[in-house]
Amino acid sequence: MEKISLKPTTNELVFNKKESDGSFFDAISYKEPGLKGERLGSLFVIGNIKNSSDADLSYVINLASSIAKREYYSDSSLKEDPKKAFEKSLQKTNEVLKDFLNDKNLKIDLALSAISGSNIYISRIGKFKIFLARNNDTIDILNNIELFNKDSDYAQKEFSNIISGRLYPGDKIFAYLPSRTLSVREKTIKKSLLEESDLGFKKMLSDLYESNPKFYCCGVHVVMDEVKEIPIDASNTINLPNQRHSSESILKEETIKEPRDTKEETITPEKGPLDSKTVKPNNDAESVAKEEKADYSNKKNEYDKKEEPVKSIPVSDEVDTPRLISSEVSLAKKHNAISNTASLVAKFRGFNRYNRKTKASLFVIIAGLVVTGIFSFIFFGLNDSPFNENTQIIKKTQENLKLAQAHVTQNNLKAARDLVATILVDIENINDKNGDALKAQLVEFVNGINKVSQQKPVQVADLSELWIEGETASKITAMNDGSIVAVSNNGRVIITNSGSIEEIGSSKSTPKTIFRTEDGFALFDGTSNIEVYKNSDDELKLNDLGNSVMFKDYTLYADNLYAIKGNKIVKYTDVIAGGDNETTWAEIEEDLVSIAIDGNIYGLDSNGKLITYFKGEKENEAVLSLSPNNNSHIWTEGDFPFIYLTNTQTGEVMAFDKETFELKITYSLNNGSPVKDIFISEGGIIWSLDNNNAVWKLEP
Incomplete structure (x- = not known):
């Protein structure tokens, strides 16, 4: 027989996803195909996270949505009432986000909602609003729940309440995170929700955003449509009466209490759209309050049924022992x-x-x-069996890979890169067939994100024969004539070209880098000593800058040294000719880890931002969607079209467009031996030194 059911039409409405104050928000909707989607319906996650520290925790919203989705659409949930599946999803999300929710440095607003048939279930942490448009009226349904708003501090720590109710054909919902830019336009939003279609409502918000770039919004718009279908499962089908429905008495809020008093208690809700049932905090992640299972097949949606007092039924984690009946016990039969x-x-x-x-x-x-x-x-299957342990690690890694793929679909490349870097470490020691296949899959995934080139470097020199026993090359640079300058771990400096070797002498310090100059090169120890070699002098000359602080990073441009010193970029003028005068080039607020110069100074901060400075002032910035470490270094020169990010730990060089800061390509320098030093010369030619004293060249 033909049945009539409700289907939600959903629009995710997100404008200005990342605010200037460091907060991040997103709205995500899910609908599983097949029987799961038919029985459990749709799931919505709306969240905002603001961090007082510098760490980027935008991935937390995606983590919450992934956990909620996995739990809500699990195979076990398919056998249960959708409301019970929603409760389990909340409890699992509480468990996973426990540390984040208890972190005083984080402010999290998060809402989960599910719509199954004509039933809606809602729970929240922090600030959240829902407008319902029905029968030429628009109401703020959460304002009608006194119990829900009583314990706001408790609600900040975990999902504690479930609001449930019924929806009708033509109902329109706008669920969103409240903000100043939306609050001042609340009348406009209510009017548009009531009068406009889903596309018209979206256009209204889009017009607000285009007229005011500072306007931001994060929410979900839902329209309940009436659909005729032949039901697969009778429990999922809704018979809709042809009459108007009041906006009154549509939702109830419920709480699951732990068993302390088995006395039955009746709660009579006040007149209004909501009554309540509260979720008791679950301090033990494995201990979940169990509710007596209702007969789902008898829970048909009866739109005109009068509301009755809601009974709070105590739920116990204990399993009742069956009572023995004498007729079932045989004393003559001995069991074994x-x-x-x-x-x-x-x-x-x-x-x-x-x-x-x-x-x-x-x-x-x-x-x-x-x-x-x-x-x-x-x-x-023993606990100490390597097979069992590896299987668990591989399973966890596969789940994390799916989460990383979800980050990419949300354009959160930084979270994806960070997550894959972590799980590569986790499976590093798994060397069986499954582990190797998973490693290859992870590498392929990262290579796709980073646009890794298939081009490989070629070995051009072996410096092993240049050193005495116990000596190795530590730093290199390449000169215009193709010769290679190398410094050993003992400070010995040599120049080699096509087999010829010239020993320059020994450094009086421990060089951290080698700069090329117009007439030779210069060694710098990162603090005070800069040793200059000129072809015309044929010797190393020391210039003491008189500085006692180790610079975080430094670069040479037009014979002037620029360095990061505390919260400043300082300049030493004409150091190649012996100058040692220090001046402050710029005061900086950012935590820079590396700088490069081509007339402008480019700074890379610890959060992965690339900042352009001109004449001592910040001019521009862009987020590179990566996490720098102590081995990260940016590199450019005046005629370079790219800003290069080198990393000796990963053995990679990433090329970013100097104008748009877009990642163009990544080169991998790994050839079986760890990379020790990287240098880039004219034309973007990349030189690298490995731990085996081999020099490699990659010419794009």
Whole structure:
């Protein structure tokens, strides 16, 4: 028979996803295909996170949505009432986000909602609003729940309440995170929600954003449409009466209490759209309050049914012991392990219809399977078994890979890169077939994000024969004539070109870098000593800058040294000619980890921002969606079209467009030996030194 059901049409409405004050927000909707979607309906996650520290925690919203989705659409949820599945989803989300929610440096607003058939379930942490448009009226439904608003501090720490109710054909909902830019336009939003279609409402918000770039919004717009269909599952089908419905008495809010008092208690809700049931905080992640299971097939949606007082039923984690009935207990029959097993087998449906011989055969088969399972556990399932441990790690890694892929779809490349870097470390010591296949999958995934080139460097020199025993090359640079300047770990400086070797002498310090100059090169120890070699002088000359502080990073431009010193960029004028005068080039607020110069100075901060400075003032900035470390260094020169980000730890060089800061390509320098030093010369030629004293060249 043809049935009429409700289907939500959903629009995610997000404008200005990342605010200038460091907060991040997003709205995400899910609808599983097939039976799960038919039975459990749609799931919505709306969240905002603001961090008082510099760490980028925007991935927390995606983490929450992924956990909620996985739990809500799990196979076990398919067998339960959608409301029970929603409760389990909240409890699992509380468990995973516990540390974030208890962090005083974080401010989190997060709302989860599910719509299954005509039923809606809502829970929130922090600030959240829902407008409902029905029968030429628009109401703020959360303002009608006194109980929900009583304990705001408690609500900040975890999901504690579920609001549930019924929806009708033509209902329109706008669920959103409240903000100043929306609050001042509340009348306009209510009017548009009531009068406009879903596309018209979206256009209204889009016009507000285009007229005011500072306007921001994060929410979900839902329209409940009436759909005729042939039901697959009768429990999912809704018979809709053809009459108008009041905006009154549509939602109720409910709480699950832990068993302290088994006395039944009746709560009569006040007149209004909501009554309540509160979720008790679950301090033990494994302990979940269990509610008596309702008969879902009898819970048809009756739109005109009068509301009755809601009873709070205590729920116990304890399992009741069945009461023995005398007629079922045989004193003459003595039970043992075999008879108990046979009795258990007999409980299977249809077992008793077999004759005694068939039962005996089945018992032997089942006993054999049990013995096989025991031996399998002994050999493969012990807690200290490498097989079992590796399987768990691989399973966890596969789940994290899916989460990283979700980050990419949300254009959160930084979170994806950070997550994959972590899980690569987790599976580093798994060397079986499954582990190797997963590593290859992860590498392929990262290479796709980073636009890794297939081009590989070529070895051009082996410096092993240039050093005495115990000596290795530590730093290199390449000159215009193709010769290579190298410094050993003992400070010995040599120049080699096509097999010829020239020893320059020994450094009086420990050089951290080698600068090229117009007439030679200069060694710098990162603090005070700069040693200059000119082809015309044929010797190293020391210039002491008189500085006692180790610079965070430094670069040479037009014979002037620029360095990060505390919260300043300082300049030493004409150091190649012996100058040592220090001046402040710029005061900076950012935590810079590296600088490069081509007339402008570019700074990379610890959060992955690339900032342009001109004449001592910040001119521009862009987010590179990555996490720098102590081995990250940016590199450019006046005629370079790119800003290069080098990293000796990963052995990679990333090229960003100097105008748009877009990642164009990444080069991998790994050739089986860790990379020790990287230098880039004219034309973007990349030179690298590995731990085996080999020099490599990659020419794009």
